Amino acid sequence: MKLKKKFCRVLGFMLALAMVLPGVSGAALNFKPVSSIDKDGKPVELTLRSKACCVMDMDSGDIIYSMNGGKEMPVGTLNMIMTSLLIVEKYNDIGTLKNTTVSAGSEAYDELFDKGAPTADIQPNEKVSYYDILCAMILQSSCEAANIAALDMGGGKLAGFTKLMNDRAQQMGLKHTKFSSAHGLWTSGNYSTCEDMAVLCKYVMENSSILKEIFNMSTYTMSKTDKHPEGTTLYNNNVLINSASLYYYSSAKGIKTGSTNDAGRCLASCAVIEGKNYLIVSLGAPAEILEEDKEKGKDDPDSVYAQDYIYYNLIDHINIYNWCRTFLVESDFLNPDSEVRDVQVLYGDKNYANLKAKTGFSRVWPSYIKTEDVKREITVKENIVAPVEVGDVLGEMKLSYNGETIATLDLISTTKVERSESASKWEIAKSYFKSKVFYVTLVLIGCLIVLYTVVHVVRTNRKYLKKNAEVHSDDNRLDEDE
Structure with a gap:
């Protein structure tokens, strides 16, 4: 009797667990961005200048495209996205951020001296608000602003703050990320991946309205101080959101640039296109004009190629967003109301149950690839025994394309099957004669x-x-x- 009760408890726990588990699991499907379709109807692959890149559908969290997206690389001053997150998680409303001031002496500046560090001209011992610290970091990658915050929040030690950064990265599941500074100017022991940074950016965009607003500022004037009685005007290095820039992209909503000699030109950006939210992180774009692009400016003196600097990171993002706008569509792969097959049920008043998908499934899909090319593979449980309730999970459907799994969906019963004693005895008798x-x-x-x-x-x-x-x-x- 005790063994029977214990079995019932375990079975009840397993059923309860099954009820809270999701009915669909998805996987990344890597589509290479294209620039156009040629005369033969074949897509022309887009050439990217960055060394690594990933594109995320922010609405679902799916990685649509990844090129070296899991490779550990220096990310430059994209570090400051994590620094900013820690600040807003401690001072989590705009009033507190604007009314809490902070300053630091030479300890915030010594390591930056003569290193070409980006700056917002915050002076030693100048008191500035945490809100201005955030704007200085996000808009102009101010390394002294990052160090001032790090010393204050890290117990007077820069290393104390990087521990907080790494602890938070671990909590977020960023397994290929390590921070050795609050600013990211150094490459020793400081790295991440495009995919990890995309997870971080998605989290920040969805959980901090304050940072989301700052990411989308083209300019900002810091509050007046005794060192800057007129305030300091900051200009966002991410000129995707600057309408006066040759790189302006009207759908872009942030996020941040991050460029150093070792990391190259890096960029995290997001955009809303046809109602969909996309996020791109790229690393390692060239800082110098490539040889094959030096003559382009002569033919078009008003283009970006005629400038003294070419921001290949911005060009990559613009081209990818154009791919998203032109070729990506939200496609339905399964109707949740359609029954897909039936299964045999033993010992029931019916000998079958009809199955359908627990949920429908849709995802972003290139228009030049037919959804009919997606393969469906169904597996069902063996020896299903009555009673069966409507909604019981009795199988699964796997969707795959070119051997790569897109999603796995639970198949549930749409039929209620009661236990039948006569059917049970008959099945037992039949099973005996087959045994x-x-x-x-x-x-x-x-x-x-x-x-x-x-x-x-x-x-x-x-x-x-x-x-x-x-x-x-x-x-x-x-x-x-x-």
């Missing part, structure tokens, strides 16, 4: 019949021989008497 026990029993009975027959034949023969012997004996005696 090994039945065949063993049949063989034993056959053996017994054969044995009985042999014994019977032997006994019969013995009786016959004995009777024959007696007859011969009587005949012999008669002959002797005569």
Whole structure:
């Protein structure tokens, strides 16, 4: 009885767990961005200048495209996105951020001296608000602003703050990320991946309205101080959002640039295109004009190629967003109301149950690839026994393209099947006649019949021989008497 109760508890726990688990799991499907479709109807692959890049559908979290997206690389001053997150998580409303001031002495500046560090011209011991610190970091990658915050929040030590950064990265599941500074100017022990940074950016965009607003500022003037009585005007290095820039992209909504000599030109940006939210992180774009682009500016003096600097990171993002706008569509792959097949049910008032997907499934899909090319593979549970309730998970459907899994969906019953005692007895009887026990029993009975027959034949023969012997004996005696 105790064993039975324990089994019931375990079964109940497993059923409860099954009810809270998601009914669909998705996987990244890597589509290479294209620039156009050629005359033969084939897509022309887009050339990117960055060394690594990933594109995320922010609405679903799916990685649509990844080129070296999991490779650990220096990310430059994209570090400051994590620094900013820690600040807003400590001072989590705009009033507190604007009314809490902070400053630092030479300890915030010494390591930056003569290193070409980006700056917002915050002076030693100048008191600035945490809100201005955030704007200085995000818009102009101010390294002194990052260090001022790090010293204040790290217990007076820069290393104390990087520990907070790494702890937070671990909490977020960023397994290929390590921070050795609050600003990211150094490459020693400081790295991440495009995919990790995309996860970080998605989290920040969805959880901090304050940072989301700052990411989208083209300019900002810091509050007046004794060192800057007129305030300091900051200009966002991410000119995707600057309408006066040759790189302006009207759908872009942030996020941040991050460029150093070792990291190259890096960029995290997001854009809303046809109602969809996309996020791109790229690393390692060239800082110098490439040889093949030096002549382009002569033909078009008003283009970006005629400038002293070419921001290849921005060009990559613009071209990818154009791919998203032109070729990506939200496609439905499965109607949640359509039954896909039925399955056999044992011991029930019905011997079947109809199945359908627990949820529908849709995702961003290139228009030049037919959704009919997606393969469906269905597997169902074996030996399904009544009772079956509507909504019970009885199988799964796997969607795949070119051998790569897109999603795995639960298949649930749309049929209620009650337990039937008569059907149960009949199934048990049928199963007995199909079982090994039945065949063993049949063989034993056959053996017994054969044995009985042999014994019977032997006994019969013995009786016959004995009777024959007696007859011969009587005949012999008669002959002797005569």
